[in-house]
Amino acid sequence: MRIRIVDAFTDRPFAGNPAGVVVLDGDAFPDDDWMQRVAAEVNLSETAFLHRRTGDPEADWALRWFTPAVEVALCGHATLAAAHVLNTPGTVRFRTVRSGVLSADLAPDGLITLNFPASPLSPLDVDPALAVALGAGIAACHWTGPITDDVLCELADEKTVRALTPDLGALARMTRRGVLVTAAAEDPAAGYDFVSRFFAPAVGVPEDPVTGSAHTSLTPFWTGRLGRDELTGYQASARGGLVRVALRGDRTLLGGHAVTTIDGDLRV
Numbered sequence: 001m002r003i004r005i006v007d008a009f010t011d012r013p014f015a016g017n018p019a020g021v022v023v024l025d026g027d028a029f030p031d032d033d034w035m036q037r038v039a040a041e042v043n044l045s046e047t048a049f050l051h052r053r054t055g056d057p058e059a060d061w062a063l064r065w066f067t068p069a070v071e072v073a074l075c076g077h078a079t080l081a082a083a084h085v086l087n088t089p090g091t092v093r094f095r096t097v098r099s100g101v102l103s104a105d106l107a108p109d110g111l112i113t114l115n116f117p118a119s120p121l122s123p124l125d126v127d128p129a130l131a132v133a134l135g136a137g138i139a140a141c142h143w144t145g146p147i148t149d150d151v152l153c154e155l156a157d158e159k160t161v162r163a164l165t166p167d168l169g170a171l172a173r174m175t176r177r178g179v180l181v182t183a184a185a186e187d188p189a190a191g192y193d194f195v196s197r198f199f200a201p202a203v204g205v206p207e208d209p210v211t212g213s214a215h216t217s218l219t220p221f222w223t224g225r226l227g228r229d230e231l232t233g234y235q236a237s238a239r240g241g242l243v244r245v246a247l248r249g250d251r252t253l254l255g256g257h258a259v260t261t262i263d264g265d266l267r268v
Contacts, residue, residue: 001025003266006081009210009241009256016241017210019078020047021085022266027054029064039066045205048078050094059095069204073098073147076114076212076254080104083112084258099147113255118247119144119217124151133170134181136160144217149176152217158186158195162236172201180214192234192242194222210241212254219245219252
Protein backbone atom coordinates (compact mmCIF):
# COMPACT_ATOMS: atom_id res chain seq x y z
CA MET A 1 0.00 0.00 0.00
CA ARG A 2 1.41 3.39 -1.00
CA ILE A 3 1.81 6.27 1.40
CA ARG A 4 2.83 9.78 0.44
CA ILE A 5 3.99 12.81 2.36
CA VAL A 6 2.74 15.97 0.68
CA ASP A 7 3.57 19.57 1.57
CA ALA A 8 0.31 21.52 1.23
CA PHE A 9 -0.33 25.23 0.73
CA THR A 10 3.08 25.72 -0.85
CA ASP A 11 4.68 25.43 -4.29
CA ARG A 12 8.07 24.33 -2.96
CA PRO A 13 9.20 21.41 -0.81
CA PHE A 14 9.86 21.71 2.92
CA ALA A 15 7.39 24.58 3.36
CA GLY A 16 3.65 24.71 3.94
CA ASN A 17 2.07 21.92 5.99
CA PRO A 18 3.11 18.27 5.45
CA ALA A 19 0.37 15.63 5.50
CA GLY A 20 0.35 11.88 5.17
CA VAL A 21 -1.94 10.45 2.47
CA VAL A 22 -2.95 6.78 2.37
CA VAL A 23 -5.14 5.67 -0.56
CA LEU A 24 -6.69 2.44 0.67
CA ASP A 25 -7.44 -0.66 -1.34
CA GLY A 26 -11.06 -1.74 -1.47
CA ASP A 27 -14.19 0.24 -0.60
CA ALA A 28 -14.12 0.42 3.21
CA PHE A 29 -12.01 1.84 5.99
CA PRO A 30 -9.91 -0.48 8.17
CA ASP A 31 -10.18 -0.46 11.96
CA ASP A 32 -9.98 2.96 13.56
CA ASP A 33 -7.19 1.73 15.81
CA TRP A 34 -5.05 0.80 12.80
CA MET A 35 -5.50 4.21 11.18
CA GLN A 36 -4.72 5.94 14.47
CA ARG A 37 -1.53 3.90 14.82
CA VAL A 38 -0.45 4.77 11.29
CA ALA A 39 -1.11 8.48 11.96
CA ALA A 40 0.94 8.26 15.15
CA GLU A 41 3.77 6.59 13.20
CA VAL A 42 3.68 9.27 10.49
CA ASN A 43 3.59 11.86 13.32
CA LEU A 44 2.45 14.83 11.23
CA SER A 45 -0.42 17.18 12.05
CA GLU A 46 -2.80 14.97 10.07
CA THR A 47 -2.78 11.84 7.95
CA ALA A 48 -5.61 11.41 5.44
CA PHE A 49 -7.13 8.00 4.66
CA LEU A 50 -9.39 7.60 1.65
CA HIS A 51 -11.09 4.89 -0.36
CA ARG A 52 -13.27 4.90 -3.44
CA ARG A 53 -17.05 5.27 -3.08
CA THR A 54 -19.25 2.99 -5.11
CA GLY A 55 -22.90 3.72 -5.75
CA ASP A 56 -22.70 7.23 -4.28
CA PRO A 57 -23.98 9.86 -6.75
CA GLU A 58 -22.63 12.73 -4.61
CA ALA A 59 -19.06 11.62 -3.86
CA ASP A 60 -16.16 9.81 -5.51
CA TRP A 61 -14.13 9.07 -2.37
CA ALA A 62 -14.61 8.61 1.37
CA LEU A 63 -12.17 10.59 3.49
CA ARG A 64 -11.10 10.67 7.15
CA TRP A 65 -8.26 12.48 8.97
CA PHE A 66 -6.26 11.56 12.06
CA THR A 67 -3.74 13.55 14.09
CA PRO A 68 -1.13 11.53 16.03
CA ALA A 69 -3.65 11.47 18.90
CA VAL A 70 -7.27 11.69 17.64
CA GLU A 71 -9.58 11.71 14.62
CA VAL A 72 -10.68 15.21 13.59
CA ALA A 73 -13.90 16.44 12.00
CA LEU A 74 -12.34 18.65 9.32
CA CYS A 75 -8.87 19.15 7.86
CA GLY A 76 -7.94 21.41 4.99
CA HIS A 77 -4.29 20.76 4.26
CA ALA A 78 -4.63 16.95 4.26
CA THR A 79 -7.66 17.23 1.93
CA LEU A 80 -5.61 19.41 -0.41
CA ALA A 81 -2.80 16.84 -0.16
CA ALA A 82 -5.23 14.02 -1.00
CA ALA A 83 -6.51 15.90 -4.06
CA HIS A 84 -2.91 16.48 -5.13
CA VAL A 85 -2.17 12.75 -4.86
CA LEU A 86 -5.29 11.77 -6.84
CA ASN A 87 -4.40 14.35 -9.53
CA THR A 88 -7.90 14.23 -11.01
CA PRO A 89 -8.49 17.02 -13.57
CA GLY A 90 -11.54 19.08 -12.71
CA THR A 91 -13.51 18.29 -9.56
CA VAL A 92 -13.10 15.43 -7.09
CA ARG A 93 -15.67 14.94 -4.30
CA PHE A 94 -15.07 13.52 -0.82
CA ARG A 95 -17.67 12.21 1.59
CA THR A 96 -16.73 12.84 5.21
CA VAL A 97 -18.28 11.71 8.48
CA ARG A 98 -18.89 15.09 10.15
CA SER A 99 -18.37 17.72 7.47
CA GLY A 100 -20.55 16.42 4.65
CA VAL A 101 -19.39 16.32 1.05
CA LEU A 102 -16.29 18.39 0.31
CA SER A 103 -14.87 19.05 -3.14
CA ALA A 104 -11.52 19.99 -4.63
CA ASP A 105 -10.96 21.54 -8.05
CA LEU A 106 -7.60 21.03 -9.77
CA ALA A 107 -6.63 23.77 -12.23
CA PRO A 108 -4.19 23.20 -15.10
CA ASP A 109 -1.52 25.23 -13.27
CA GLY A 110 -1.73 22.91 -10.26
CA LEU A 111 -3.76 25.24 -8.03
CA ILE A 112 -6.19 23.23 -5.92
CA THR A 113 -9.31 24.96 -4.59
CA LEU A 114 -11.22 23.33 -1.75
CA ASN A 115 -14.93 23.96 -1.20
CA PHE A 116 -15.61 23.76 2.56
CA PRO A 117 -18.41 24.86 4.87
CA ALA A 118 -17.88 28.29 6.42
CA SER A 119 -17.52 28.18 10.20
CA PRO A 120 -20.03 30.40 12.02
CA LEU A 121 -18.55 32.77 14.59
CA SER A 122 -20.06 33.36 18.03
CA PRO A 123 -18.60 36.05 20.34
CA LEU A 124 -16.95 34.85 23.54
CA ASP A 125 -15.90 36.71 26.63
CA VAL A 126 -12.13 37.07 26.75
CA ASP A 127 -10.75 34.58 29.27
CA PRO A 128 -7.90 36.20 31.24
CA ALA A 129 -6.30 32.76 31.66
CA LEU A 130 -6.19 32.37 27.88
CA ALA A 131 -4.42 35.70 27.52
CA VAL A 132 -1.87 34.57 30.12
CA ALA A 133 -1.36 31.26 28.29
CA LEU A 134 -0.83 33.06 24.99
CA GLY A 135 1.37 35.71 26.57
CA ALA A 136 -0.44 38.55 24.79
CA GLY A 137 -3.48 40.75 25.14
CA ILE A 138 -6.61 39.66 23.29
CA ALA A 139 -8.79 42.23 21.53
CA ALA A 140 -11.73 39.85 20.95
CA CYS A 141 -12.60 36.15 21.02
CA HIS A 142 -15.01 34.02 19.00
CA TRP A 143 -16.05 30.36 18.99
CA THR A 144 -15.83 28.85 15.50
CA GLY A 145 -18.73 26.40 15.83
CA PRO A 146 -19.15 22.66 16.40
CA ILE A 147 -17.22 21.35 13.39
CA THR A 148 -13.89 23.09 13.92
CA ASP A 149 -14.51 23.86 17.63
CA ASP A 150 -11.71 26.42 17.99
CA VAL A 151 -11.32 29.70 19.83
CA LEU A 152 -10.43 32.54 17.43
CA CYS A 153 -8.49 35.36 19.12
CA GLU A 154 -7.89 38.71 17.49
CA LEU A 155 -4.59 40.20 18.60
CA ALA A 156 -3.27 43.75 18.37
CA ASP A 157 -1.10 43.44 15.29
CA GLU A 158 0.93 41.15 13.02
CA LYS A 159 4.07 41.60 15.09
CA THR A 160 2.31 40.26 18.18
CA VAL A 161 1.05 37.20 16.29
CA ARG A 162 4.50 36.39 14.94
CA ALA A 163 6.23 36.84 18.31
CA LEU A 164 3.97 34.54 20.37
CA THR A 165 5.60 31.81 22.46
CA PRO A 166 2.52 30.41 24.23
CA ASP A 167 2.36 28.05 27.18
CA LEU A 168 1.27 24.94 25.26
CA GLY A 169 0.57 22.94 28.41
CA ALA A 170 -1.85 25.61 29.60
CA LEU A 171 -3.52 25.78 26.18
CA ALA A 172 -4.00 22.01 26.14
CA ARG A 173 -5.84 22.18 29.45
CA MET A 174 -8.21 25.03 28.61
CA THR A 175 -9.10 24.88 24.92
CA ARG A 176 -11.44 23.00 22.66
CA ARG A 177 -9.72 21.71 19.51
CA GLY A 178 -7.30 24.63 19.38
CA VAL A 179 -6.60 28.33 19.62
CA LEU A 180 -6.42 30.42 16.45
CA VAL A 181 -4.75 33.84 16.66
CA THR A 182 -4.96 36.44 13.94
CA ALA A 183 -4.30 40.07 13.03
CA ALA A 184 -4.44 42.27 9.96
CA ALA A 185 -1.37 42.40 7.73
CA GLU A 186 0.86 45.35 8.52
CA ASP A 187 2.21 45.90 4.99
CA PRO A 188 -0.44 46.21 2.24
CA ALA A 189 2.22 45.25 -0.32
CA ALA A 190 3.18 42.00 1.46
CA GLY A 191 0.99 39.82 -0.73
CA TYR A 192 -1.47 38.82 2.01
CA ASP A 193 -4.29 40.53 3.88
CA PHE A 194 -4.12 38.90 7.32
CA VAL A 195 -1.85 36.62 9.34
CA SER A 196 -2.62 33.76 11.69
CA ARG A 197 -1.13 30.99 13.79
CA PHE A 198 -2.83 27.89 15.16
CA PHE A 199 -2.09 25.94 18.34
CA ALA A 200 -3.83 22.62 19.06
CA PRO A 201 -1.88 20.73 21.76
CA ALA A 202 -5.12 19.24 23.08
CA VAL A 203 -5.32 17.06 19.94
CA GLY A 204 -1.60 16.34 19.64
CA VAL A 205 -0.59 19.28 17.42
CA PRO A 206 1.48 21.87 19.34
CA GLU A 207 1.53 24.32 16.40
CA ASP A 208 0.08 23.50 13.01
CA PRO A 209 2.15 24.97 10.14
CA VAL A 210 -0.75 25.91 7.80
CA THR A 211 -4.33 25.12 8.82
CA GLY A 212 -6.91 25.00 6.05
CA SER A 213 -9.82 24.31 8.40
CA ALA A 214 -8.95 27.39 10.49
CA HIS A 215 -9.42 29.50 7.37
CA THR A 216 -13.09 28.46 7.26
CA SER A 217 -13.52 30.85 10.21
CA LEU A 218 -10.82 33.35 9.25
CA THR A 219 -12.54 33.86 5.89
CA PRO A 220 -15.88 35.19 7.20
CA PHE A 221 -14.06 37.07 9.96
CA TRP A 222 -11.74 39.00 7.63
CA THR A 223 -14.07 39.40 4.66
CA GLY A 224 -16.47 41.10 7.04
CA ARG A 225 -13.73 43.33 8.43
CA LEU A 226 -12.09 44.23 5.14
CA GLY A 227 -15.19 44.43 2.96
CA ARG A 228 -13.92 42.07 0.26
CA ASP A 229 -14.99 38.49 -0.42
CA GLU A 230 -11.63 37.31 -1.81
CA LEU A 231 -8.47 37.57 0.31
CA THR A 232 -5.12 35.90 0.95
CA GLY A 233 -4.03 34.72 4.38
CA TYR A 234 -0.52 33.97 5.54
CA GLN A 235 -0.02 31.47 8.37
CA ALA A 236 3.12 32.70 10.11
CA SER A 237 4.51 29.42 11.43
CA ALA A 238 8.16 28.44 11.04
CA ARG A 239 7.32 26.77 7.69
CA GLY A 240 4.71 29.30 6.63
CA GLY A 241 2.15 29.14 3.86
CA LEU A 242 -0.33 31.18 1.83
CA VAL A 243 -4.04 30.35 1.60
CA ARG A 244 -6.21 32.04 -1.00
CA VAL A 245 -9.70 32.39 0.45
CA ALA A 246 -13.13 33.42 -0.81
CA LEU A 247 -16.53 33.54 0.84
CA ARG A 248 -19.45 32.19 -1.18
CA GLY A 249 -22.57 32.32 0.98
CA ASP A 250 -22.20 29.63 3.63
CA ARG A 251 -19.16 28.09 1.90
CA THR A 252 -15.48 28.98 1.87
CA LEU A 253 -13.07 28.41 -0.99
CA LEU A 254 -9.49 27.65 0.06
CA GLY A 255 -6.81 27.64 -2.61
CA GLY A 256 -3.21 26.49 -2.64
CA HIS A 257 -0.57 24.35 -4.29
CA ALA A 258 1.06 21.14 -3.04
CA VAL A 259 4.31 19.23 -3.53
CA THR A 260 4.94 15.50 -2.94
CA THR A 261 8.17 15.01 -0.98
CA ILE A 262 8.00 11.28 -0.09
CA ASP A 263 6.36 8.40 -1.98
CA GLY A 264 6.77 4.99 -0.39
CA ASP A 265 5.28 1.70 0.77
CA LEU A 266 3.30 1.13 3.94
CA ARG A 267 4.25 -2.40 4.99
CA VAL A 268 1.82 -3.10 7.81
